Ligand SMILES: Nc1ncnc2c1ncn2[C@@H]1O[C@H](COP(=O)(O)OP(=O)(O)OP(=O)(O)O)[C@@H](O)[C@H]1O
């Protein structure tokens with residue numbers, strides 16, 4: 001199967017001369033009914049398997065649409081549209097800052113529909129960028145490392161725990177490397193912005209020789225294998241199904257603040273079938289799409305009531321402030337500070 | 346009213362007031378829009394300027410050169426006022442350190458003093474128009490004073506939205522003002538024109554021979570018109586009066602010499618020897634009689650016309666009047682062996698009017714009855730009340746009207762074909778009709794059943 005997909009990817013790569021970015025998966029969902037009428041190309045950071053049920057349901061509703069689903073990492077997805085002139089009709093990414101930059105730089109197409117208009121204010125930016133999932137960023141901790149106490153509820157408690165039991169955690173803490181992972185960078189910058197205790201926590205973690213990861217999969221794998229006892233800033237929706245069988249791991253939404261990532265979509269200005277892109281977006285935001293996203297994809301759909309019920313959840317603000325951390329100088333300065341805190345001799 | 350195609354005063358006034366209101370409403374709309382638009386721009390400029398200053402405050406010098414730690418809050422606040430796109434650029438001598446390196450610098454060169462606070466300009470950037478704030482800060486970089494230019498730009502969709510919303514409100518206000526002004530202009534036109542309408546009504550209500558001066562209260566602007574009208578009426582009345590006086594005098598002057606002529610002619614007739622001469626003299630006498638009759642009828646008519654203008658309003662007892670007339674005519678009627686029977690004159694019948702005029706009318710009716718009666722016949726003179734009117738009926742058994750129609754017989758100097766050799770001027774019934782009209786009554790002349798003529802004179806009861 002992988003070989004087949006790879007072959008298709010290769011064929012497509014050959015057919016489209018401007019695919020200089022690194023594609024991870026490239027899947028073609030043929031139109032239902034056999035006769036192909038229209039092609040909808042989606043570029044996404046979300047794994048094909050996650051959205052597959054949603055895509056199939058969309059095609060069942062809209063016969064005659066062949067859907068090409070390309071997966072790449074967030075930086076690649078961004079530069080495909082921003083720099084390389086790749087042509088896609090819908091762009092889905094969890095990197096809110098990069099999506100924001102695409103919209104801000106005039107590379108997104110304005111959209112209006114009853115579905116987009118009914119989104120809450122915090123889940124969209126102008127008529128360009130729309131969120132379809134809200135995903136808490138959580139802490140995962142092995143109960144065995146707690147020394148009999150209950151899991152920490154705030155960053156202050158976590159810091160205290162690390163100070164009290166350094167022997168349990170030394171060399172067994174994992175988190176993203178913000179230099180290599182876009183999501184990791186977004187999470188730490190937002191953490192730094194939202195709480196003063198974050199820097200203290202970073203220093204304490206730094207003293208315990210943390211392991212840094214480029215992506216979530218190996219971090220989760222190390223957790224399950226027991227090589228890690230604590231993972232900080234993991235996407236809950238990604239981790240939950242993967243650690244479900246593992247015993248002794250607790251997923252904690254810290255109560256001082258739990259960042260909530262918005263998975264967003266936009267229709268690029270360069271789209272050749274923007275109406276199809278908009279159609280798929282409307283499906284994602286509509287009642288059927290929302291329930292499929294929740295049930296089959298395992299992503300929490302946009303839901304203001306769910307947020308209100310958990311006041312510690314802080315959706316990362318979808319506004320121009322996100323652009324600041326993309327500034328090269330700012331990024332360099334921030335990473336220097338982060339390294340000074342976390343990477344101790 | 347509109348047959349000459351001109352607008353009525355009311356239409357003209359309302360049209361002008363409405364045009365004025367429309368102009369005012371449009372002016373208000375434009376004023377509100379402009380003021381609100383520039384207020385919105387100023388506010389947004391203020392926020393943009395503050396963000397620029399916040400960025401400039403984060404500029405740092407040092408051995409490695411200039412650096413900046415972009416303040417998240419500045420951008421976040423900029424974005425929270427309106428969801429506008431934001432661009433920035435930090436440059437030293439035109440070389441970009443960070444940000445969008447194609448963001449255009451201000452076209453005109455600015456002095457460092459000017460650039461110590463943000464300066465704003467609007468320019469085209471990429472696919473859109475942006476508002477740019479620019480300022481400069483000097484920092485020490487590598488021991489050199491370096492002027493660093495900070496540009497922060499923002500699209501103004503938010504401002505356009507505010508402007509559109511304000512425009513809608515302004516349009517609403519404008520329409521409201523216009524509607525209010527329209528209502529007020531209708532009321533104003535009504536109240537301004539009311540005195541004119543009242544005056545026109547008062548003048549229009551007058552009878553055809555009402556020549557009193559107009560003393561209706563009227564505004565100062567109408568005074569000249571009313572004065573002119575009154576002057577005109579006065580001249581008209583004076584003219585009429587002169588004419589009537591002249592006629593009366595003329596008639597009087599004619600009557601005296603005619604009497605002399607008549608006396609001489611009668612004397613001559615008695616002495617005349619040939620039948621031919623007698624015939625001629627009789628014709629002369631007849632012509633003189635006619636002239637005398639004409640003269641006295643003219644005099645009567647002139648009196649009637651003159652007094653009809655301002656008839657006396659006194660209480661007149663018709664019963665006494667009719668009885669008196671019957672008495673007066675007895676001798677003349679006696680000559681023809683005609684008997685006058687009066688009826689309904691025992692109880693008084695009061696009307697309000699001019700005794701002299703009513704008497705002249707009745708005298709002429711009775712005169713006709715006697716004149717055109719056959720010898721040895723009777724005349725019925727009946728006074729009665731019919732509804733709210735008094736009616737005097739003069740009915741004879743004479744020659745009848747021989748088909749002569751009333752309008753033809755009441756014309757001035759009109760005489761019927763039935764007159765034969767009866768002397769007359771043709772003014773009698775004219776007088777009767779004018780008197781009836783002056784009193785708000787009426788006159789009717791008809792063939793009498795069983796032969797003769799029946800003349801009816803109605804006056805409203807007092
Ligand atoms: N009672 C009547 N019987 C017959 N004809 C009449 C009678 N009254 C009036 N007329 C007719 O009406 C005409 C007009 O009458 P009017 O009284 O105006 O004039 P007149 O009698 O001829 O002249 P005068 O001015 O001297 O009275 C008369 O000429 C006559 O033909």
Ligand SMILES: [Mg+2]
Nearest residue numbers: 712713769773
């Ligand atoms: Mg007569």
